[in-house]
Amino acid sequence: MDTSDLFTSCKKGDVCRVRYLLEQRDVEINVRDKWDSTPLYYACLCGHEELVQYLLANGAKCEANTFDGERCLYGALSDTIRRVLKEYKQITAKCMKRDYYDAFLQRLLEQGYHSDIVFIVHGKTFCAHRCVLGARSAYFAEMFETKWKGKNVIALKHPLINPAAFSSLLQYLYTGRLDLDVEYVNDCKRLAKQCQLQDLIEDLETKCKKVYEFVSSKPGTCVKVLTIEPSGNSRLQEDLALLAECALPAEFRLSPENAYEVLCVADMYLLPGLKRLCGRTLAQVLDEDNVVSIWKIAKLFQLIRLEDQCTEYMAKIIEKLVEFEEFAAAVKENADAVEERQETDSIPLVDDIRFHITSNVQTYSAIEEANQKLEALDNLLASIGLEC
Numbered sequence: 001m002d003t004s005d006l007f008t009s010c011k012k013g014d015v016c017r018v019r020y021l022l023e024q025r026d027v028e029i030n031v032r033d034k035w036d037s038t039p040l041y042y043a044c045l046c047g048h049e050e051l052v053q054y055l056l057a058n059g060a061k062c063e064a065n066t067f068d069g070e071r072c073l074y075g076a077l078s079d080t081i082r083r084v085l086k087e088y089k090q091i092t093a094k095c096m097k098r099d100y101y102d103a104f105l106q107r108l109l110e111q112g113y114h115s116d117i118v119f120i121v122h123g124k125t126f127c128a129h130r131c132v133l134g135a136r137s138a139y140f141a142e143m144f145e146t147k148w149k150g151k152n153v154i155a156l157k158h159p160l161i162n163p164a165a166f167s168s169l170l171q172y173l174y175t176g177r178l179d180l181d182v183e184y185v186n187d188c189k190r191l192a193k194q195c196q197l198q199d200l201i202e203d204l205e206t207k208c209k210k211v212y213e214f215v216s217s218k219p220g221t222c223v224k225v226l227t228i229e230p231s232g233n234s235r236l237q238e239d240l241a242l243l244a245e246c247a248l249p250a251e252f253r254l255s256p257e258n259a260y261e262v263l264c265v266a267d268m269y270l271l272p273g274l275k276r277l278c279g280r281t282l283a284q285v286l287d288e289d290n291v292v293s294i295w296k297i298a299k300l301f302q303l304i305r306l307e308d309q310c311t312e313y314m315a316k317i318i319e320k321l322v323e324f325e326e327f328a329a330a331v332k333e334n335a336d337a338v339e340e341r342q343e344t345d346s347i348p349l350v351d352d353i354r355f356h357i358t359s360n361v362q363t364y365s366a367i368e369e370a371n372q373k374l375e376a377l378d379n380l381l382a383s384i385g386l387e388c
Contacts, residue, residue, distance in 0.1 A: 002027045010039040010055075013048030022058065026305045030061050030229060036210055040072055047077030049084060056088045065224040067211050074218050104273075108132075109174040117148075120155045124163040126170060135243040136173040136236070139195040162187040172200055176230030182211075185226060199235065203228045254278065256285045260297065267301055279306035286313045292326045295349075311349065315356035318373045322380040335386055347386065353377065 002025045009017040018039070021027045030038055040060040043051040056062065062069045062085060069085075076082045107113070112127030119126040134141040148154055156166070165180070165187035172178040178200070180188055185204060192200040204226070211223050230236055254262055259281045266274035282294050283306055295310035297303075314321055321327045334349040357373045381387065 003031055003033075006031065006039055007033055007037075007042060010042040010048070010051060011046050013043070013046060013051050015048075015051050015054055018051060018054065024304050024308045029055065029059050032229070037071075038068060041068070041075060044072045044076040044081050044085070047081065049078070049081055052081055052084055053088075056084070061227070061229075062088075063225065063227070065222060066227050067207070067214065067223050068227065070218075070221045070223055071214060074221055105132075105174045106171075109170060116152070117144075118153045119166070120153065121161055121163045121166050122157070124167075126167065128170060131243060132240070133173060135239045137195045137197060160187070160190060162191075165191055169195065169197075169200075172197075172228070176236035178203075178226075178228040180226045182224060182226050200228075254281055256281055263297070263301055275301060275303060276305070279303040282306060283309045286310065288317050288320055288324075291317075291321070292324070292330050296330065308352070311352035312356045315353045315373065318353060318357065319376045322376050328380060328384055331380070332384055332386070350377065350381070 002021055006018065006021045006027050009021065022029055030040075032038055038060065040052065040055045040062055043055055062072050073082055073085055076085065108129070115127035115129055117128050117130050117133075119128060130140075130144050134144055162184055165184045168178050168180040168184070168188055169191050178188075185208060189201055189204055192198075192204070207226055207228055211226065215221050215223055254277065259278045263275060263278040263282075266272075266278060279298065279301075282297065286294060286309065291310055291313050295307060295314070298307035298310055314327075331347060331349055335347045338347065354374065354377070357370050357377075361367055361370045
C-alpha cells in the first residue's frame with residue numbers, strides 16, 4: 001500500500017507526501033513497480049523538478065549510461081529536469097545512509113575485513129569470507145568442504161573466468177546488487193550457472209531484454225552498464241539470517257521479550273541498524289494494552305517508523321483507547337512537552353492520530369466511521385481540559 005502511494009505521489013509531484021513515505025514510513029526510494037519503473041522516473045516523466053531534486057539528494061539511483069539513467073533522461077518532461085539530472089554529480093547517486101545493512105556488506109567486500117579466503121583470477125586478487133559465500137551459494141559451500149577444504153588461497157586459472165565478471169558475481173553474493181559492463185554479461189551468466197545461481201541468471205536475462213527493447217525504441221540512447229537491484233523478496237537477507245540463526249544460541253536471539261533491553265544497548269553503542277530491528281520486533285506485538293508504552297519507547301529512542309506505526313494503530317482503536325487512563329496521561333504529557341503551548345495549540349500525538357484517522361477516507365461509510373473516531377478523541381480532550 002505504501003509503495004503504491006509513493007508511485008502515485010511521485011506522479012502528482014506531492015513532495016510532502018513523498019517525504020513522509022520515505023522518512024517516516026521507511027519506503028525504499030529505489031523500489032520498482034511491475035513496469036520496472038522507479039519513483040524518480042515518474043517524477044522526471046511528469047515534470048516535477050522540486051521532487052526530482054529531493055529524490056536525487058536522498059539516494060535515488062540514476063547513474064550515467066545505465067538503464068535507469070538513460071530512461072530518466074529520455075523520459076524527462078523538460079530540459080530543466082534533464083539539466084538537473086546531468087548536473088547532479090554527473091548522474092551519480094548520493095549514498096543513502098539509511099541502509100546500513102547493505103553499506104556494511106559492501107564495505108566488508110571492498111575492504112576485506114576479517115577475510116579468510118583469497119581468490120586469484122588471472123593475476124587479480126579478491127578477498128572474501130567463506131561464511132558469506134557458503135550461505136549464498138550451494139556451489140561454494142560444497143567446494144569449501146571438498147576441493148578447497150583447508151585452502152586459504154585459491155587460484156582460478158580457467159581462461160573463461162573473467163576477473164570483471166567474477167568481481168560482479170561477488171558483489172551480487174554480498175549485497176544482492178550487481179553492476180556490470182554489458183560486454184561481460186555472458187561471462188557473468190556463465191559464472192552464475194557454475195555457481196548454481198539461477199535467480200541471477202534469470203535477472204540478467206530479464207534486464208538484458210528490457211535494455212535491448214529500450215535502446216531499440218529510443219534512438220540515441222546508450223546503456224553501457226547493467227544494474228540489478230535487490231528485489232523486495234531478495235534471498236540475500238534470508239540466506240544471511242539463516243547463517244546468523246545457526247551461529248547464535250537461542251537464548252541470545254532478539255524477541256519481543258528482550259527487545260527493550262537490546263534497544264538500550266544498541267542506543268548506547270550507536271547501532272542504528274539494530275535499533276531499527278528492535279523497533280520492527282516491537283511493532284509486531286502492538287495491541288491495545290501496550291501501544292502507549294511502546295509509543296513512549298519509540299519517542300525516547302527516536303524510532304520514527306515505530307512511533308508512526310503506534311499512532312496508526314492508536315487511530316484504528318481510538319474508541320477503545322480513550323477509555324484508558326494511560327492514554328489520557330500520555331496526551332496530557334505530550335501537550336505539556338510543547339514549549340510555551342497556548343490553550344488551542346496543537347498536540348503532536350493528537351495530530352498524528354487525526355492524520356491516520358482521516359487519511360485515505362473515500363467512501364461515505366468510511367467518512368462516518370472517521371467522524372465517530374474524531375468525536376471520541378475530541379470528547380477525551382474536553383474531559384481532560386485540553387483544546388487542540
